[in-house]
Amino acid sequence: MTVTILDGGMGRELHRRGAPFRQPEWSALALMETPEIVRETHLDFLRAGAQVVTTNSYALVPFHIGQERFDAQAAEWARLSGRLAREAVEQSGTTAKVAASLPPLFGSYRPDLFDKQVAPALARPLISGLMPFADIWLAETVSSLEEARFWRSSLPMTVSRFGYRLLWKIRCRMMYRCCVRGKTCTRRWISR
Numbered sequence: 001m002t003v004t005i006l007d008g009g010m011g012r013e014l015h016r017r018g019a020p021f022r023q024p025e026w027s028a029l030a031l032m033e034t035p036e037i038v039r040e041t042h043l044d045f046l047r048a049g050a051q052v053v054t055t056n057s058y059a060l061v062p063f064h065i066g067q068e069r070f071d072a073q074a075a076e077w078a079r080l081s082g083r084l085a086r087e088a089v090e091q092s093g094t095t096a097k098v099a100a101s102l103p104p105l106f107g108s109y110r111p112d113l114f115d116k117q118v119a120p121a122l123a124r125p126l127i128s129g130l131m132p133f134a135d136i137w138l139a140e141t142v143s144s145l146e147e148a149r150f151w152r153s154s155l156p157m158t159v160s161r162f163g164y165r166l167l168w169k170i171r172c173r174m175m176y177r178c179c180v181r182g183k184t185c186t187r188r189w190i191s192r
Contacts, residue, residue, distance in 0.1 A: 079129035
């Protein structure tokens with residue numbers, strides 16, 4: 001059995017370190033205002049043994065940063081989040097992978113808000129900004145099968161130097177309880 005060590009919660013760690021952090025921007029604010037703290041956090045996860053670091057792109061959606069800022073800068077900020085993660089891996093001298101975080105586009109834990117007509121316009125700048133840095137695509141807080149199918153069909157068919165994999169991060173109370181009891185993990189590999 002092979003064990004892969006993932007990094008910890010970026011948002012909580014940025015908050016603990018005193019990075020700029022407020023609602024509604026949440027962890028995106030640190031990316032926008034203090035990218036050096038984001039890079040250093042990635043490095044510390046790597047120093048602690050992480051084999052995968054996750055880009056700080058979870059809050060790069062209109063729900064958190066507003067539609068106007070999203071339209072103007074989402075691709076640029078997604079690129080920055082990917083670049084910071086990749087720089088940390090290179091600086092660490094490890095062979096760690098970068099997981100490109102694909103956030104819930106319409107809010108966490110709200111499958112009722114998912115809009116398959118609007119989703120492509122929101123996903124496009126995130127995917128294009130993260131693509132040069134992604135070894136793994138991490139679809140986070142997937143709340144419905146419709147959303148999971150959307151991410152699977154939206155990701156590029158091209159393969160990076162490592163070969164893309166799609167990792168689902170599904171969060172719900174039932175799965176959390178299973179993990180607490182030591183049963184199944186909420187993260188699993190889904191091959192293309």
